[in-house]
Amino acid sequence: MAERYSSFTPGGTGWLLQRITAAFLVIVLAFHFFQLHFVTHAAEVTFAGTSARMENIGYFLTMVLFLITAAFHGINGIYNALVNQGLSGTPKKVVFAILTIAGVALVAQGIYVAIVMAGGTIS
Template sequence: MAERYSSFERGGSRWLWQRITAAFLVVVLAFHFFLLHFVHHADEVTFAMSAGRMETWTYYSLMVLFLVTATFHGVNGVYNALINQGLTGTRKTAVKWTLGAASLLLVVQGIRTANAWAGITILPF
């Protein structure tokens, strides 16, 4: 009989967070599709409308949380898929740090973009 294999540790938090982030992403994506495909049709959406939504604290917070959640969910999934394929040793460490650095850069740039749309200035650059 085939044995079930998973890179997630039994009782580990990464497994739980993968499921929690998946559930959150489903809800936020449903909100996104409803708002941007049923309330406002694609041909009606403008940069000014998007900036106006981002100026609302609740929408801005939701989008930043969406960014962080999607980044974690995606990177955690890729990392664990690579482990399931047999990634070990130095390569595993290199991939872990590369994915971590890429995630950090993605989140920082995403927040910078969200801040620009929302009209928030934190740093002069």
């Protein structure tokens, strides 16, 4: 029988955060899907409508948290999948650095777009 291996320490912080972000993503993804497919039909989604939704502070904060949580969950999942496949040593450190930089860049760009969509400016 194959031995089960996971880079997550059961009960550890990484393990817990992966589960918490998964639960949060299920809830927010359901909200997002409901909002953009039932309340506002996909064919009716416009730049102006998106901008109007983003001006609502609750919607804005929900979408920013959605972005941060999804980025963390995805990048953490990719990293741990690679570690589970045997990534170690210097390549592990390089991959961690690249994924961290990519994640920070993704979140920074996403927050910038959210602010602009909400009518804000960044100088």
